[in-house]
Amino acid sequence: MPTETAAHPLLPHLVTSLPGPKAEALIRRDQKVISPSYTRCYPLAVKRGEGAILEDVDGNRFLDFNAGIAVVATGHSHPRVVAAIQKQAAEFLHMSGTDFYYENMVELAETLARLVPGGVDRRVYFGNSGTEAVEAALKLARYHSGRDKYIAFLGAFHGRTMGSLSLTGSKIPQRRKFGPMLPVHHVPYAYCYRCAYGKSPDTCHVECVKVIEESLFKTILPAEEVAAIVVEPIQGEGGYLVPPAKFHEELRRVADKHGIILIHDEVQSGMGRTGRMFASEHFEVTPDIVTIAKGIASGMPLGAMVAKAEIMDWTPGAHASTFGGNPVSCSAALATIELLEESLIENAAAVGQHMLDRMSDWPHRFRHVGDVRGKGLMIGFEMVLNKETKERAPDLRDELESMAFERGLLILGCGANSIRLCPPLVITKDQANFAIDTLEACLRAQEK
Numbered sequence: 001m002p003t004e005t006a007a008h009p010l011l012p013h014l015v016t017s018l019p020g021p022k023a024e025a026l027i028r029r030d031q032k033v034i035s036p037s038y039t040r041c042y043p044l045a046v047k048r049g050e051g052a053i054l055e056d057v058d059g060n061r062f063l064d065f066n067a068g069i070a071v072v073a074t075g076h077s078h079p080r081v082v083a084a085i086q087k088q089a090a091e092f093l094h095m096s097g098t099d100f101y102y103e104n105m106v107e108l109a110e111t112l113a114r115l116v117p118g119g120v121d122r123r124v125y126f127g128n129s130g131t132e133a134v135e136a137a138l139k140l141a142r143y144h145s146g147r148d149k150y151i152a153f154l155g156a157f158h159g160r161t162m163g164s165l166s167l168t169g170s171k172i173p174q175r176r177k178f179g180p181m182l183p184v185h186h187v188p189y190a191y192c193y194r195c196a197y198g199k200s201p202d203t204c205h206v207e208c209v210k211v212i213e214e215s216l217f218k219t220i221l222p223a224e225e226v227a228a229i230v231v232e233p234i235q236g237e238g239g240y241l242v243p244p245a246k247f248h249e250e251l252r253r254v255a256d257k258h259g260i261i262l263i264h265d266e267v268q269s270g271m272g273r274t275g276r277m278f279a280s281e282h283f284e285v286t287p288d289i290v291t292i293a294k295g296i297a298s299g300m301p302l303g304a305m306v307a308k309a310e311i312m313d314w315t316p317g318a319h320a321s322t323f324g325g326n327p328v329s330c331s332a333a334l335a336t337i338e339l340l341e342e343s344l345i346e347n348a349a350a351v352g353q354h355m356l357d358r359m360s361d362w363p364h365r366f367r368h369v370g371d372v373r374g375k376g377l378m379i380g381f382e383m384v385l386n387k388e389t390k391e392r393a394p395d396l397r398d399e400l401e402s403m404a405f406e407r408g409l410l411i412l413g414c415g416a417n418s419i420r421l422c423p424p425l426v427i428t429k430d431q432a433n434f435a436i437d438t439l440e441a442c443l444r445a446q447e448k
């Protein structure tokens, strides 16, 4: 479906049907050798990227509203991030920060310790990914507390290695056949449209926290055996769910009351995505440990676990990783944070609000949109068959994803029936308007 936007380099332009011949050939090769565990949603084969625009191997131009799944915060190959990577790569590529010292790792740790909310001394452990940051947090919580159990949330996603997988409560295929897991108790995440309990936004979080205090703690889980509560401030993979602030306040209260460590997993919601450096800032709750990855280094592999200094009391040899805190990734992260603080967080807040304003009447205008929610450029909407019962419509969601792709807009699903919009934080208002116009056209077409 060729498009009319050839003259607009910041908008999509398709020159072949999709997938084009080169993409098709690459996908055939991929299917022979790449792990079948990957979940590919549409046939996009990338050649190059700039800002929020991606070009595929056939010369088709796409507008990227998933940013490598909420990763390329500064857009694809931002010149300042690329320059920082090139400079560091020419100096040295690796020198195992677990055994030796180099400056950009220290500088990045100082920067993260400053940025994580709470105004307390913090220390930083570096890994290469989100799941490693979460594993490190789980291990530290056990080490510090001498307790071995955890509380996590239904719908949560924290990664796929055995510890983080034990916390993950999102989809059956992610856990099937991988047990036994760590001792994690899953409880409902507070958000009314999905909450199994309440109907009112003012009370549903109370019911969710009651499950911890009045069900778990009084029946099968002694509170003094719980090392940590692990929670995403805004649930990502589970559906881009924004809970009421009181939910996070209550979790902080429960944690404090029982000497439990509160871990905020900001792997997806952190690093400016929500229009604040960390999503927890929207809720004014200070976690004990924060996990970070994805957007931190604009696409270079890096994860960080940032803990209150008094909690990070493990001794040499307790935990480490050869590649964690790689110097090239640290340089990319420092350049990323500079750009975030200069203008991109502000841009995420402003363009995200503009999008939410335009989308706020979708549940009234479109038969199959059940709910729209988000903060900054972490925006989700739900596809339903029936507005009253909120019967989920995963097939309509998948169809919408493909229809958008056919029009040059890259979006992704999350949760059972939601679409997530998580573009690079560099997007312009024109690009946001294009994405919304495109989605509205797709939603109208679906109604026919």
Ligand SMILES: Cc1ncc(COP(=O)(O)O)c(C=O)c1O
Pocket (backbone or CB within 6 Å): 129, 130, 131, 132, 134, 157, 158, 159, 160, 232, 236, 237, 265, 266, 267, 268, 269, 293, 294
């Ligand atoms: C909140 C959250 N935590 C952890 C992870 C795992 O990160 P990674 O895929 O880098 O291991 C993800 C990935 O989507 C995530 O969204």
